[in-house]
Amino acid sequence: NAGVTQTPKFQVLKTGQSMTLQCAQDMNHNSMYWYRQDPGMGLRLIYYSASEGTTDKGEVPNGYNVSRLNKREFSLRLESAAPSQTSVYFCASSETGYNEQFFGPGTRLTVL
């Protein structure tokens, strides 16, 4: 099992560009999450999907959209990137919404 995979590992964008971060899990988990990690701060929840077909806002959803493409995949889209979105983005999954979360390796995004 690969667990939770994320692509790309690194990305540099210019202000105003758009991009999609991809996340996939092969553990047959129902719930998936997107977090951002900034220096001196813990992980903050952007969006989550408790089950296939549902998505909900987390703590910091502004400037992002998500798609739960199927049970395996949960993508995060930045429509018009801003320097404030420079961060490390982590995807996670859990069997249900009430179990431990398994994290991917992260995507380091820089917006110039």
Added chain:
Amino acid sequence: GEDVEQSLFLSVREGDSSVINCTYTDSSSTYLYWYKQEPGAGLQLLTYIFSNMDMKQDQRLTVLLNKKDKHLSLRIADTQTGDSAIYFCAESILAYNTDKLIFGTGTRLQVFP
């Protein structure tokens, strides 16, 4: 509100015990977690404790929970250089369709020989 606090740094000598502390504010937490993050990697679950427990031991790791003071600690016995990492505590709060994890800022543990 929901808030989890940790000290930012801890430096210990190899072979000594490390104690990483965490305080949280939400008394409705169901589980409390400790995650480890090595450089350039994602978070790895180390251990967790259910909110109605006081202590959990798992090999070199001991978790203590003081619900009255909303204080959680992680003790690593016989700390090794491979334990150098950032350690995050997180509280799990029941939302309507999932648990939300609220993370602390992380404690960077440095182990020196």
